Amino acid sequence: MIRHQITGWINPEEYAALYELALEHQPVLEVGCYAGLSTSALAQAGEVTTIDANPQPNFLTNMMVAGVAQNVTLRVGWSRDILPKLTGPYGMVFIDGGHSYVEAFTDIEWAVKLLADDGVIVVDDITWPDVKRAIEELLPGWQPLVGKMGVWHASAG
Numbered sequence: 001m002i003r004h005q006i007t008g009w010i011n012p013e014e015y016a017a018l019y020e021l022a023l024e025h026q027p028v029l030e031v032g033c034y035a036g037l038s039t040s041a042l043a044q045a046g047e048v049t050t051i052d053a054n055p056q057p058n059f060l061t062n063m064m065v066a067g068v069a070q071n072v073t074l075r076v077g078w079s080r081d082i083l084p085k086l087t088g089p090y091g092m093v094f095i096d097g098g099h100s101y102v103e104a105f106t107d108i109e110w111a112v113k114l115l116a117d118d119g120v121i122v123v124d125d126i127t128w129p130d131v132k133r134a135i136e137e138l139l140p141g142w143q144p145l146v147g148k149m150g151v152w153h154a155s156a157g
């Protein structure tokens with residue numbers, strides 16, 4: 001696994017944790033790709049569908065340079081509009097989109113619906129009060145993963 005030089009907010013330990021979890025839980029759904037740093041970790045492990053209302057213009061180029069473009073499907077739009085159109089199930093959902101309470105709550109609520117029975121949900125930025133409130137309300141038993149990420153296993157829910 002290579003940590004690609006893409007602009008983002010995922011530290012090396014978080015990057016490795018995303019990759020390791022994605023190896024075990026396929027396919028992956030991501031909410032919020034920005035320029036593709038986290039996507040590049042997930043896509044080195046397999047198939048990723050990623051949703052972003054405003055992906056960075058260099059996202060697809062970054063995926064090609066990283067050698068993972070064939071594993072990535074980008075859905076451009078608001079997660080509240082795209083998530084209801086997906087069928088799943090997904091082995092892993094990584095949530096790093098809107099950080100308001102309503103956005104985090106909506107994304108987590110849909111992640112649970114779209115998740116495989118043995119799937120995992122990873123939520124970034126649980127240090128944000130609104131994000132933490134949403135994860136605590138919807139994912140009882142969630143655990144810290146690494147850095148600012150929390151993880152929830154469907155099997156424990």
Ligand SMILES: C[S@@+](CC[C@H](N)C(=O)[O-])C[C@H]1O[C@@H](n2cnc3c(N)ncnc32)[C@H](O)[C@@H]1O
Binds near residue numbers: 007036097
């Ligand atoms: C923190 S950045 C994602 C960073 C990326 N996961 C990484 O670590 O490299 C958040 C992204 O979510 C997108 N976003 C924010 N709210 C959204 C929403 N409600 N639906 C879809 N995308 C959203 C933004 O356009 C932005 O690109």
